[in-house]
Amino acid sequence: MIFGLTEEQIAEFFLTYGVGAFIVLMLFIIGQLAWESKAGKFGTMIMFIGLGLGILGFVAKMVLQSVLKL
Template sequence: MIFGFTEAQISGFFLTYGVGAFILYMLFIIGQLAWESKAGRFGTFVLFLGLGVGFVGFLAKIVIQWWMER
């Protein structure tokens, strides 16, 4: 027990909110890359599509878990 929480509670919290915060930070970084490189609309779309496609898997996992637990 750390600060009154079990290891399972801590890992569940960080797997949900920690990874979610990391995804938001990565979206900010991708936006900065597009801005600094003057990528334009299509280039920005390609950057977000190519670098952000991994986020879809994490979001799908959350939706599938929610759907199966209902």
């Protein structure tokens, strides 16, 4: 036990909030890449759609896990 938490609790916390924070960081990185490359509206949209599908998959996984626990 570390800080009164089990390994499973620590892993669940970082898989939920750590990956969520990483997704937010990725949004800023994609925005910066789009700005620096002068991708234009269409290129920026494609870049964010690609990342958005990954975010949608992550959120869907979290929803399914919470529904199946019931």
